[in-house]
Amino acid sequence: xxxxxxxxxxxxxxxxxxxxxxxxxxxxxxxxxxxxxxxxxxxxxxxxxxxxxxxxxxxxxxxxxxxxxxxxxxxxxxxxxxxxxxxxxxxxxxxxxxxxxxxxxxxxxxxxxxxxxxxxxxxxxxxxxxxxxxxxxxxxxxxxxxxxxxxxxxxxxxxxxxxxxxxxxxxxxxxxxxxxxxxxxxxxxxxxxxxxxxxxxxxxxxxxxxxxxxxxxxxxxxxxxxxxxxxxxxxxxxxxxxxxxxxxxxxxxxxxxxxxxxxxxxxxxxxxxxxxxxxxxxxxxxxxxxxxxxxxxxxxxxxxxxxxxxxxxxxxxxxxxxxxxxxxxxxxxxxxxxxxxxxxxxxxxxxxxxxxxxxxxxxxxxxxxxxxxxxxxxxxxxxxxxxxxxxxxxxxxxxxxxxxxxxxxxxxxxxxxxxxxxxxxxxxxxxxxxxxxxxxxxxxxxxxxxxxxxxxxxxxxxxxxxxx
Numbered sequence: 001x002x003x004x005x006x007x008x009x010x011x012x013x014x015x016x017x018x019x020x021x022x023x024x025x026x027x028x029x030x031x032x033x034x035x036x037x038x039x040x041x042x043x044x045x046x047x048x049x050x051x052x053x054x055x056x057x058x059x060x061x062x063x064x065x066x067x068x069x070x071x072x073x074x075x076x077x078x079x080x081x082x083x084x085x086x087x088x089x090x091x092x093x094x095x096x097x098x099x100x101x102x103x104x105x106x107x108x109x110x111x112x113x114x115x116x117x118x119x120x121x122x123x124x125x126x127x128x129x130x131x132x133x134x135x136x137x138x139x140x141x142x143x144x145x146x147x148x149x150x151x152x153x154x155x156x157x158x159x160x161x162x163x164x165x166x167x168x169x170x171x172x173x174x175x176x177x178x179x180x181x182x183x184x185x186x187x188x189x190x191x192x193x194x195x196x197x198x199x200x201x202x203x204x205x206x207x208x209x210x211x212x213x214x215x216x217x218x219x220x221x222x223x224x225x226x227x228x229x230x231x232x233x234x235x236x237x238x239x240x241x242x243x244x245x246x247x248x249x250x251x252x253x254x255x256x257x258x259x260x261x262x263x264x265x266x267x268x269x270x271x272x273x274x275x276x277x278x279x280x281x282x283x284x285x286x287x288x289x290x291x292x293x294x295x296x297x298x299x300x301x302x303x304x305x306x307x308x309x310x311x312x313x314x315x316x317x318x319x320x321x322x323x324x325x326x327x328x329x330x331x332x333x334x335x336x337x338x339x340x341x342x343x344x345x346x347x348x349x350x351x352x353x354x355x356x357x358x359x360x361x362x363x364x365x366x367x368x369x370x371x372x373x374x375x376x377x378x379x380x381x382x383x384x385x386x387x388x389x390x391x392x393x394x395x396x397x398x399x400x401x402x403x404x405x406x407x408x409x410x411x412x413x414x415x416x417x418x419x420x421x422x423x424x425x426x427x428x429x430x431x432x433x434x435x436x437x438x439x440x441x442x443x444x445x446x447x448x449x450x451x452x453x454x455x456x457x458x459x460x461x462x463x464x465x466x467x468x
Contacts, residue, residue, distance in 0.1 A: 021089065023424050024082040024127045027057065027117045033089055034062045034113055041096050050112075051166025057117040059166050062088070064095040064109040065102030069446075071439055072176040074112045074167065074256075077150045077183065079119025080142045082127060083272050084182030086428040088113060091435060101436070105443060110174060115149050115163055122326075131421055133275065133410040136186065137382040144329025150181065152239075152254040167256050175263040178442035180435050181256075185273040187371050187419050189217035189280040190430055191232040193269040195257055198441040201434075202230025208433045212426050214273060215281040219365030221372040222271075224358070232281075236269070266442040270434050272427040275419040277371065282363040289361040290347040296366075296373050297346040303377040304338040306405075307384070311335065313396035314384055321391045327383050334380045341376075345369060371417065374409055381405045 025033065038045045044064060051059045073091060075084030088111040095101045095109045102109065114120055120127070125139035145151065149163035159165050171179070190209055192201060209216045209232070216232035223234035239254040257267045286292060311331060318324040343349050345358070359365070385402045388394050413419040 021086045021424060021428065023129050025085045025089070026124055026127060027114060027120050030085045030089070030113045031058075031060055034060060034092070037062070037089075037092055037096070044096055044102070045092065050170055051162055053116070053118045053163055054161065055118045057121075059115070059117070059163065060113045061170065062092055062111040062113060064092050064111070065107055067102060067105065067107040069106050069443075070108050070110055070174040070176040072110045072112070072170065072174055072179045072260075073435060074115055074150075074179070074181045076112075076114030076116055076120055077181055078142060078148065079116050080123055080140055080186070081182075081184030082120060082123065083184045083274070083424065083427045083431060085114055085120075086424055087182050087272075087431040087435070090428050090432045094432065094436075107439075107443070110170070110176070112167070112170070115167060116143075119143055119147075131274075133187075133413055133419065134406055136274075137378045137406055137410060138385050140379060140382045141327075141386075142330055142379070143326060144333050147326070147329065150256045152256065152259070155254055156259055164256065168259055171256065171260040171263075171265075176260060176265050177263075177446040178439045179257075179260060179265050179267045180438065181267065181269045182431055182435075183269055183271045184427070185217070185271050187275045187375065187413055187417070188220075188273050188277055188368065189215035189232070190273055191217040191220045191223070191234065191271050192434060192438070193223060193226070193234045193236050193271075194229060194438075195236050195261060195265075195267040196445070197229050197235065198266065198268070198438055198445065200441055201438055202233045204437040205230070205232050205434065208430060208437075209281075212430050213276075214422060214426070214430050215276050215278050217271070217273075217280045217364070217368065218283050219280065219362055219368045220271075221368040224365070224368075231283075236267070264446065266438075266445065268435070268438045268442075270431050270438070272430045273422055274427065275413065276422050277367060277413075277417045277419050279367040279417065280364050280371075282367070284363050286361060286363050286366055289366060292366050293345050293347050293358075293361075293369075296369055297342040300338055300342040300345070300373040300376070303373075304335060304342070307377065307380045308335055310381075310384055310396075310398050310401065313398055314387060317391060317395050318387060321387055323390075324387060327387050331380050331383050334376045338376050341373070345373075367417070371413075374412060378406065378409045381409070 034047055038047050045062065047060055047062050049058045050061045053059065073088055075088045076082065091109065092111055101107065119141060122141035123139065126136050149161050149167065152159055156168055159168060192205060205216060218231055220234060226237060227235040229235050236257060239258050257269065318328060381402050385406065388399050388402065
């Protein structure tokens with residue numbers, strides 16, 4: 001990718017804005033659009049390489065403004081959640097067009113275009129549309145837990161991935177007062193998670209959700225046991241150490257979200273849905289939660305047994321498939337955690353095990369659990385489907401079975417959950433508005449113009465960690 005000209009080189013910047021993104025940008029499109037922005041605004045914007053991925057893809061940081069106080073926004077931390085790329089380009093355009101966000105606030109906006117570009121490339125089979133659930137899950141890719149660059153299960157000093165080390169270095173260099181990680185929910189609603197409370201953010205989430213027609217996730221699966229700071233706003237527990245299995249099934253492990261905490265940084269994780277489900281915003285009491293939980297547990301156990309059987313038939317033939325290890329790692333992760341989750345949801349077991357009981361169940365929380373169980377099965381089936389199709393043949397004879405499962409489970413999302421597509425531009429607008437709002441609240445907090453209302457969250461909170 002061509003680096004942008006320096007301020008001393010002749011330029012002919014375009015005065016019009018770049019065309020709006022109506023689909024998710026690819027890795028190459030992100031770089032090209034960022035380069036075009038810098039060419040148009042050589043005095044206000046710059047692009048620098050802060051590292052490289054495992055495959056050698058540059059990690060680009062787009063910076064807007066010259067303020068002494070820094071914001072860091074991280075896009076693409078999860079390979080299958082591409083909305084952040086569209087959002088950072090939107091944030092850059094608005095910061096360049098509104099000096100109140102830069103000079104007026106003495107702020108520099110630092111936008112990491114994509115933290116996992118290698119993983120994003122693996123999703124290019126569905127990335128540019130058309131968008132449908134079955135197409136997404138058949139081409140879905142998300143690396144195994146140990147290849148996800150935001151997580152530090154062995155601490156920052158033991159970080160292995162070059163993407164992780166690059167992000168840690170930027171955090172220590174910039175010491176941002178506000179950091180935002182941009183995530184996407186494949187099926188569900190929107191919500192925000194915070195390392196420090198930002199009073200007033202829940203009201204903005206409600207207003208933005210209503211304005212854009214995006215349901216608030218009032219019982220987010222990711223934050224099932226976390227403190228609720230307001231409707232669809234959750235507190236991220238401080239990290240604690242655990243073994244690998246605990247790290248896979250619990251989100252309260254050391255991460256790049258908490259790494260800059262010692263600098264006073266507020267980290268916000270902003271989640272935007274691809275397919276929205278209105279029931280995740282229903283806070284009413286369910287008619288019979290125990291019956292529903294039993295059904296969810298039974299379904300997850302059944303699906304896990306079924307998929308393990310398919311995997312056993314496929315694995316002997318996997319050696320001939322390029323990149324088979326990367327496809328099998330998340331499959332093994334999902335099948336490892338699914339039985340424990342089924343037990344945790346089973347009302348006939350939960351009171352007899354040394355684990356935290358489920359929180360009070362609402363329709364929203366039950367819907368989130370239903371979506372999560374189906375998601376684990378669909379992702380596993382989709383990855384196995386890719387493994388077989390990349391082999392160019394089906395010696396185990398599993399492809400018709402996998403096709404049937406993907407079709408059936410996607411139909412359940414559409415017909416039983418009412419999943420509906422949210423246009424990419426609206427997803428990005430939702431994230432951008434919440435990033436700007438949270439940043440302003442964090443700025444006031446840092447300058448002492450508002451009280452933080454920060455709570456003393458405990459370290460015992462446990463939650464399934466598959467970040468959606």
